[in-house]
Amino acid sequence: MRIERLRLTDFRNYRELDLALPGGLLVFRGRNAQGKSNVLEAVSIAATSRSFRTTSEREVVRWSAPGHFARVEVAVARRGESLDVEVVITDTSPPGTGAPALPLPAAPALPAAPALPAALFRKRVRVNGTPRRAIDLLGQVTVVIFAPTHLDLVIGPPTERRRFLDMTLCQVHPPYCRALSQYHRVLTQRAALLRRIREREEDAHALAYWDDQLARLAVPIMRARASFIARAQEPAARLYTALAGEEETDTEEADTEEADTEEAGAPTEDAAHAIGTEAAPAREGPLRLIYRPSYTGPLVGDEAVVVADLVERLAHLRQREIAQGANVLGPHRDELAFLAGDVDLATYGSRGQQRSVALALKLAELAYIESETGDQPILLLDDVLSELDARRRADLLAAVRDLEQVLLTITDATDLPEEARARARMYRVRGGRIAAEAG
Template structure:
């Protein structure tokens, strides 16, 4: 798929913008603080309904404005759908996102600075990464995740209540069962997502780095290879006394992690900064093929500052790799010479073709 004509009104530092990107590679260049990342964020918002940069809607409207509008033509083969979204300020000062839902085939994959955390941050960043990817593959994954979080919060609240051991056990029982069922569903999809990523990750990392370094990703859980809810239920029961003492659920997918290794050693502990950035980028690019197969069309790639901190050879490899994707937006503070790319210059919230 690709995004055709884009219209923005009062979005971040864009007062008004009407822009026609190219269906393939778009290089978005310009000095710092001119609106390159804001533009990618707006494209992501049109396609997916969410910002890849913030969960706070109030940050997106231009300061001082009351209403914000975004629209874009989403094209897939012969089909074209115009998606319009508005953010409106309610009386209580909060913002509401209204507008039509994007077509079910619309997908965007974003890469940005925050993605370095997938490799060198804590487990939360890796769980969010795999859940985001699984959500692009299996549309009901996010609903399962939200359901799981609700159950977990209820169970934790119960664990924090001071009560007689026996009484508390009885109250916990139905929550244990729900947590085990929904938890195993979540875990199963995450494992499938990791498996879908592995082959592509190895290929993409080799293509980007030009080296023979082997990269591997594995799902890490205290439940080993278990696939049945009974295994999680048994683990919960086994640790229940400790959980009651600490007021916290100690086993389940909310404690899991991903192992990311380069030639058998932990990329987080031993990878160089450039290697870590490249692994993070390779993880996003490795999503492309599985997401294309799941959605029936290629996702739009929003690559924010994907070339920085990489040496000239690796940059060349990245540019070659993204040429084979469908529509790509690549921001950069300088203007690289890229064959066949449409080049745009961003300055103070306006975009001009070069």
């Protein structure tokens, strides 16, 4: 699918934007703080009703917006038909508590205002003019986003990887999303009950019902995650090899890229060499995605049998759960590991390798969403080229060459490989305005 038209009203630093967009590679070029990432953020909000940059969407309302609301409208071509999505975010915070009004030059520095509760904004979603709930927007317009912060997918805490799995699966399987939100409600109730049992305010028998609820929701969630990871394995490994592989080719090259030296100097790489007598490359191999659910029983087979097994394991964990007053087993404790051969890349990978893992995973996500829905998601690449060496930049752009629509932001035009430059549509972003560049 692709966006044919993007309209913004009082969104971030855009007062008014109306932009017709073709397919293919679209490059948004501009200096820092001009509004490049804001464009990608707007598209992500049209797709998911959420921002990939902030959890407090009221931030997107332009500071001096007279109506205290921001509007994102996209017209999307999907399977030959046109789809209109409109998301309006209203900042309902009381006057005076909003984001900075125009700062007075001589004003003394104010202490940073505490983050406002998320309840201080309202979101309204319309699809083809009909009001919809935000959750029903998921899956209409699908996007895959890659920004520098997505390195956290690899090196960040496990919650980052679970969020990735959930966002991917929610975009394609609405029942997954529903099960997930019910599961989180069960976790909250069950944890409260465990604490009451610990305080002897309640009998442990009351847990039977919640064990059953937890298991019934947990099993389809874990199965969906396992199935996605299994499906992502092949494309992720292929893309990782394309993006990170063949280090020996680099050493043969006459011109050594600066990024290579940076990689060689990364402390994590030294650690990899220090752990054993064997040289790290010999132990490395293709990328492997390893799903590590906290539930270690069999996930395949009759669902009722798996549910029963999980319930039984919960019974064994009873005393521990009561003592901790916490849910210790279930998909909220799942982990996903990235190995190259036997080497855990989160711990021992170089920065370049870790970035390649995150990118490969995102592109595998795109392939998965496409095969599940029959529609190719729009790819949003925020500021990725500046962090890659010349060869990887070319490899990445080659890997996404045939996609229907790719929105890419860059600050430095020289980061764009010649081949991509020749086929890209270029846009100049300056102070909340966008102009198509000639040629």
